[in-house]
Amino acid sequence: MSKNETKSDQHKERILNISREMFAQNGYEATTTRMINQAAGTAEGLMYYYFPHGKHEILDTIVHQGIINRVSELQAEFSECSTKTDLEEELMLMFDNIWQVFQDEENYQSFVITIHERTLLSNDQADWLLQVLEGLVDEIAKQLKAAPVLQSRPDSQFGPLARVIVSIFQKVIYDELLIKNNRQLTQQMRDQIKPQLSVVL
Amino acid sequence: MSKNETKSDQHKERILNISREMFAQNGYEATTTRMINQAAGTAEGLMYYYFPHGKHEILDTIVHQGIINRVSELQAEFSECSTKTDLEEELMLMFDNIWQVFQDEENYQSFVITIHERTLLSNDQADWLLQVLEGLVDEIAKQLKAAPVLQSRPDSQFGPLARVIVSIFQKVIYDELLIKNNRQLTQQMRDQIKPQLSVVL
DNA sequence: GTCTATAAACCGATAGAC
DNA sequence: GTCTATCGGTTTATAGAC
Known part of the structure; x- marks a missing residue:
C-alpha cells in the first residue's frame, strides 16, 4: 500500500x-x-x-489479494463497430486482453491456487473468481448494447449473448491453464474462438 | 472387471x-x-x-479410471427436432444428462482430483478430460447436422456451433462444481442456460 | 525484528511373523 | 495375503537469546 x-x-x-x-x-x-x-x-x-x-x-x-482489481479494469469499446467483422475483431482484442491478465505471474498464481486449493478455502474466498466473471459479463453486455451493428436486436438478448461470449472465452482459458498447463497464446486458440464468435453474433 | x-x-x-x-x-x-x-x-x-x-x-x-467411458456414452437425438423450441428442449435434456454423470460419486471424484492434483499428473493423465469434451463437441455437431430445423445453415457452422454449446455447458459445470462447490442442479442454472441456447440457435 | 535450536507429532515406507 | 511394530526422516510450531 x-x-x-x-x-x-x-x-x-x-x-x-x-x-x-x-x-x-x-x-x-x-x-x-x-x-x-x-x-x-x-x-x-x-x-x-x-x-x-x-x-x-x-x-x-x-x-x-486476488486478481479482482485488474480484471475489473478490463474495458471494451464497441460503440464504433458498424459491421459484424468490426465487432468480432474487437471481441478478439478483448480476449487477448483477458489472456494478458494471466500473463502476470501474480494473477496467474492466485487463480491457480484458488482452484487447486478450493477444499481449503471458504465459499467467500473462492467467490472473487465468480465476481470477476460476472463483472465481465456485465461489461460485455453493456458494450454490446452500444454497438451500432446490433441495434436491431431486442434488449433482452444482450445479457444471454454476453454470457455466451464469456463462456467461449472461459472454456479456452480453463482448458489451457488448468488442463493443458499451457500459458502460451497460440494461433490455434484464436482460430478456434473466431468462428464461434462469428456464429453467435 | x-x-x-x-x-x-x-x-x-x-x-x-x-x-x-x-x-x-x-x-x-x-x-x-x-x-x-x-x-x-x-x-x-x-x-x-x-x-x-x-x-x-x-x-x-x-x-x-477416469469418467471417459461413461461420458462418451452420452448420446443425443435431434433428428426429429422440427422447431427451434424442440431443439432447445432436447439440448436442455442433454445438459441434464451431463450433469447427471457428475452425480455419480466416482465420476465426480475423478474429475475433481484430476483438476486439483493437476501438478502431480502428466499431460497424458489430464488429457482424458479434454478428450471427453472433444467427444461431446463431435457428438453435438453430428446431431445438429441431422436436425431438420437447422437444414438451412451452411455445413461449416455446425462445428463452431457445437463448440459454443459445450462452452455454455462447461462454464456452468465448472462454476458450480469447482468454485461454488455445489452439486445440486437448480432451476436458476437451467434458467440461465436456456436463453443462451435460444440466442445462439 | 531477527535469529538458532529444538520440541512434539506425524509422515511414508519397510521388516518380518504368521 | 494380512498382520504388527517400528525405522528414519520430516513436519509445523515454539522457546528463548540477541
Whole structure:
C-alpha cells in the first residue's frame, strides 16, 4: 500500500511472493514452511512473527489479494463497430486482453491456487473468481448494447449473448491453464474462438 | 472387471474407493496413508502389497479410471427436432444428462482430483478430460447436422456451433462444481442456460 | 525484528511373523 | 495375503537469546 516500505514489510512481502509462487507450482500441502523460509532467505521463526497463525494464514492472505482489481479494469469499446467483422475483431482484442491478465505471474498464481486449493478455502474466498466473471459479463453486455451493428436486436438478448461470449472465452482459458498447463497464446486458440464468435453474433 | 472377485481384490478396491473419496474431499497430500488404511479397515503394510510404489500409485490408478467411458456414452437425438423450441428442449435434456454423470460419486471424484492434483499428473493423465469434451463437441455437431430445423445453415457452422454449446455447458459445470462447490442442479442454472441456447440457435 | 535450536507429532515406507 | 511394530526422516510450531 504505502510507497516507502520499511525493511520489515519487505520481508513480509518476500514471504508472500515466494509462497504464492511455490503454492501455485507444487501445491499448498507439498510446500513446506522450510522451503519457503529457505527460498525467502529468512529464518525459521520469523514467519510466525508476520503470520502468527502459521502457514494457512499465508494462504488466506494470498487468496485475499486476488486478481479482482485488474480484471475489473478490463474495458471494451464497441460503440464504433458498424459491421459484424468490426465487432468480432474487437471481441478478439478483448480476449487477448483477458489472456494478458494471466500473463502476470501474480494473477496467474492466485487463480491457480484458488482452484487447486478450493477444499481449503471458504465459499467467500473462492467467490472473487465468480465476481470477476460476472463483472465481465456485465461489461460485455453493456458494450454490446452500444454497438451500432446490433441495434436491431431486442434488449433482452444482450445479457444471454454476453454470457455466451464469456463462456467461449472461459472454456479456452480453463482448458489451457488448468488442463493443458499451457500459458502460451497460440494461433490455434484464436482460430478456434473466431468462428464461434462469428456464429453467435 | 471379473464378476467373481476374490477377497483380495475386494481389499484392493476398498483402498481405491476410500482413497478416491478422501483425495477428492481433502486433497492428495493432506490425505495420509494411515487415514486411508484406517478408513479401509486394512493394516498398514497391506497397502504396499497392492500398490508397491506407494501412495502415488494409488493416485495414478484412480486417475487412470477416469469418467471417459461413461461420458462418451452420452448420446443425443435431434433428428426429429422440427422447431427451434424442440431443439432447445432436447439440448436442455442433454445438459441434464451431463450433469447427471457428475452425480455419480466416482465420476465426480475423478474429475475433481484430476483438476486439483493437476501438478502431480502428466499431460497424458489430464488429457482424458479434454478428450471427453472433444467427444461431446463431435457428438453435438453430428446431431445438429441431422436436425431438420437447422437444414438451412451452411455445413461449416455446425462445428463452431457445437463448440459454443459445450462452452455454455462447461462454464456452468465448472462454476458450480469447482468454485461454488455445489452439486445440486437448480432451476436458476437451467434458467440461465436456456436463453443462451435460444440466442445462439 | 531477527535469529538458532529444538520440541512434539506425524509422515511414508519397510521388516518380518504368521 | 494380512498382520504388527517400528525405522528414519520430516513436519509445523515454539522457546528463548540477541
